[in-house]
Amino acid sequence: MECPSLAIFLFLLVLVAPINHHHPYFSIVVVSSPAADTDSLNRTSFPTGFVFGAASSAYQYEGAANVDGRGPSIWDTFTNKYPGRIDDGSNGDRGVDFYFRYKEDVKLVKDMNMDAFRISISWSRVLPAGRISGGVNEKGIMFYHRLIDELLSNGIEPFVTILHLDLPQALEEEYGGFLSPLIVDDYRGFAELCFREYGGKVKKWITINEPWTMSSYGYDEGIFAPGRCSQWANPACEAGDSATEPYIVSHHALLSHASAVNLYRQKFQQWQNGEIGIALNCFWMVPYSDSIVDQAAARRAVDFMFGWHMEPITYGRYPKSMEANVGERLPKFTKEQSSNLIGSYDFVGINYYTTFYAIHNSIGSKSGFRYKTDSLAEWRSEKDGVPIGPQGASFWLNVYPEGIRDLMNHLKHKYNNPPVYITENGLDEETQGITMEESLQNPDRTQYIKAHLHQLQKAIYEDGANIRGYFAWSLLDNYEWSSGYTVRFGLHYVDYQNGMKREPKHSAKWFADFLLHPNHTTTTTDKRHLCLKLQHESSSSL
Structure with a gap:
């Protein structure tokens, strides 16, 4: 399909514009996605340059906790001090031996x-x-040089996250980690070391992975390191304040992010020619009913999970719903901080797994204020006894591929359609009660990935979302935080009882075939994408 001339296109816009009142220009002239179903998807179903990969993290993978001079992180302390807060009582001391087996x-x-x-x-x-x-x-410095060099020598681009939940225990003990504004300078110093050491080879940087998880699970519920919360919220917590600490932690995480981005842009980006962003997670929210209050609850729930960090880096402020509900407990940005935050990304990483129903709850918590209930929106995974989608091994993960497309459209319309990489997306199975052979042949993860890729393709070609790549979580079965080794997200099976041996699962073999098709320099798909982009840009200028 060739693009019509601009004159013809503008004429058609004027002719049909009044028909569609919701999106008066864009949706009338949308081009259908090139693949009609998931079975026909392959690499060429996506634009040229679209990146496909898999994801990992240091604490979940590396092991070697006490090897070659590594110091403890808050996760080392948390898992060893509170094994009862991990489903199987395990820790990440060994991970999956990635430190020793990275070449494999x-x-x-x-x-x-x-x-x-x-x-x-x-x-x-x-x-x-x-x-x-x-x-x-x-x-430690040399390990990451070797790892990055190994990736590059195999034609694989490294996407490097600077902080993935594993804050040094030394900073936690010295001043409370992200509870203190002192963290901003120390994080910036760490980031600068990374840029200086690896920036000549790394062209995609992610400042912080999932600040929501760090703040909510670590300081409101106490189920992630450092395990702080109000004792009435979780009796296992020895200290903390669920009403204030989550907001303080995220505030300092945002300031740390902006500080690192500004440093990179001022000192490194021009000559290293890289890009920098952040990875935010979001469960999409569907109103439990058509009522006005449930629709508002769904919007608030997304604000409190996603807008909490996306709004500041786009507009330099917190969502209005958070300001209204949290009040004086929500920290405030200075004018300088707000200015530094606005536009502090070249791309946004999105970690998407599932969707919940959101229902209005005007009561909040009877015991006191806390982050989890401040939104006055309750999450539910089922409606009238029917789950929102098939459930994975984790209680919180129900399969709802449409949610990723809804989230992409939310980004497009509310946050100016930023460049997006899906930095995590995946489905787990249980470790117990399923044999190795059953895990290897299980098609559910493959279907999950295919369904989500299909929704992303629709978001690109039918909605005009600016999506640049997709990373499956995860390359290997690994240490899954508070779940320990009880669930498996890997494209490859790790035999924990047999020397951590790796075996490709059904999903790994499918990916190999899916990506075998070359990403041609110019395809019919690309022409459609370019046509849609030109049409969208022309519409936006009217």
Whole structure:
């Protein structure tokens, strides 16, 4: 299909514009997505340059907790001090031996014909004391040089996360980590070390992974490190304040993010030619009913989970719903901080797994204020006894592919359609009660990935969403935080009882075939995408 001339296109716009009152220009002239169903999807179903990869993180993968000078992180302390808060009482001391087997695992990425691999740098492996003045661990520095070089030598682009939940324990003990504004300078120092060491080779940086998870699970519920919350919210918590600490932590995380981005842009970006962003997670929310209050509850729920961090980096402020509901407990940005936050990303990473129903709850918590109930929106995974979608191994994960498209449209309409990489997306199965062979042959993860890719393709070609790539969570079965080793998200099976042996699952073999098709320099798909883009840009200028 060739693009019509601009004159013809504008004439058609004028002719049909009044028909569609919701999107008066864009949706009338939309081009159908090139693939009609998931079975026909392949690499060429997506635009040229679209990146496919898999994701990992340091604490969940590396192991080698006490090897080569690594210092402890808050997750080392949390899992060893409170094994009862981990489903199987395990810890990440061994991870999946990635520190020793990274070459083997890089080959697995290559065998799937993937373009990229997402890793994170263990802050306490390179800076055991948390800051440069406390000493740089050269063995840690060299490990990441070797890992990045191994990826590049195999034609795989590294996407590098600077902080993926594993704050150095030294900074937690010294001043409370992200509860203190002192974290901003120390995080910036760590980020600068990463840029200086690896920026000549790394062209995609992610400042912080899931600040929502860090704040909500770590400081409101106490189920993630450092395990703080109000005791009435979780009796296992020895200290904390669920009414204030989550907001303080996210505030300092946002300031740390902006500080690192500004540093990168001022000192490194021009000559390193890289891009920098952040990875935010979001469960999409569907109103429980058609009532006005449930529709408003769904919007608030998204604001409190996603807008909490997306609004500041786009507009320099918190969502109005948070300001209204949280009041004086919500920290405020200075004018300078707000200015530094606005536009502090070249792309946005999105971690999407599932969708919930949201129902209005005007009561909040009877015991006191806390982040979890401040939104006055209750999450539910079923309606009238019917789940919103098939359930994975994790209680919170129901399959709802349409949610990822809804989220992309939310980004497009509310946050100016930023460049997006899906930095995590995946489905788990249980470790117990399922044999290795059953796990290897299980098609559910493959169907999950295909269904979500199909929705992303629709978001690109039918909605005009600016999506640049997709990373499956995860390359390997791994240590899944408070779930320990009880669930498996991997494209590859890890035999924990047999020397951590890796075996490709059904989903890994499917990915290898899916990506075997070359991403041609110019395809019919690309022409459709360009046509749609030109039409959308022309419409926006009217």
